[in-house]
Amino acid sequence: MTVIKAAITQTTWTGDKESMLDKHEQFVRDAAAQGAQVICFQELFYGPYFGITQDKKYYRYAEPADGPIVQRFAALAKEFSMVMILPIYEEDMTGVYYNTAVVVDADGTIKGKYRKNHIPHVDKFWEKFYFRPGNMGYPVFDTAVGKVGVVICYDRHFPEGWRELGLNGAHLAFNPNATKPGLSNRLWEIEQPAAAVANGYFVLAPNRVGLEDNEYGDEAVNFYGNSQIVDPRGNYVGELGSGTDEELMIRELDMDLVQQMRDDWQFYRDRRPDSYGEIVAP
Secondary structure: OOEEEEEEEEOOOOOOHHHHHHHHHHHHHHHHHOOOOEEEOOOOOOOOOHHHOOOHHHHHHOEOOOOHHHHHHHHHHHHHOOEEEEEEEEEEEOOEEEEEEEEEOOOOOEEEEEEOOOOOEEOOEEHHHOOOOOOOOOOEEEEOOEEEEEOOHHHHHOHHHHHHHHHOOOOEEEOOEOOOOOOHHHHHHHHHHHHHHHHOOEEEEOEOEEEOHHHHHHHOOEEEOOOEEEOOOOOEOOOOOOOOOOEEEEEEEEOHHHHHHHHHOOOOOOOOHHHOHHHHOO
């Protein structure tokens, strides 16, 4: 049996970037002390969820995918031999920005990045103001803990992306989020388990938690946490994260379940891509 220890985190906005970076560095150190081999933070982890408003000052949170923040955590990845999924605000060039997750291997090597493909633009999720849609498909990265893929928040509503990760070989699919109460509550309960079952892999979904009123006052969104880790049979691995409080969640994952699920349910064998043309019709 091949077992790995995986960590995901949830927290709220402290009020400044530096303390957020320090907080997440401490998450890494605490996770390492408990034997974690991989960690994923929430969407846009070192800032507020600035999609609440449309304000160009938040462009200054963007930096290159190999910039100071990623380099800081890549050094920690190497120090603790830990794979990291780092959801950042990426500056590709001046004025061109993406919602990105950088994957760092346990030796500190930057393996690559995923850019959020589906960009919402609805009340308090004004993301098209901040991000271009992703243009790198659904890459999967071979890491020290196995084959890792990423989708980000709103991407989870689109089953095609989850399936692309499976077809590209993922055994672990990370889904960092900034998700609030409302229309999404029931979807949060079912989408990750459904994706895990349909694709025969683990899904690890950290979410923000708490009220970011220190940034937005009465406009603030109260993120509901409830971060989750789901096995390939659609079962939660341990309890959900808190609905109100910061948390570091560490779970043991039996990676043999990926092979077992795919042997029991031959969804990849029985796919009929020749019959799915309407899915990708413009």
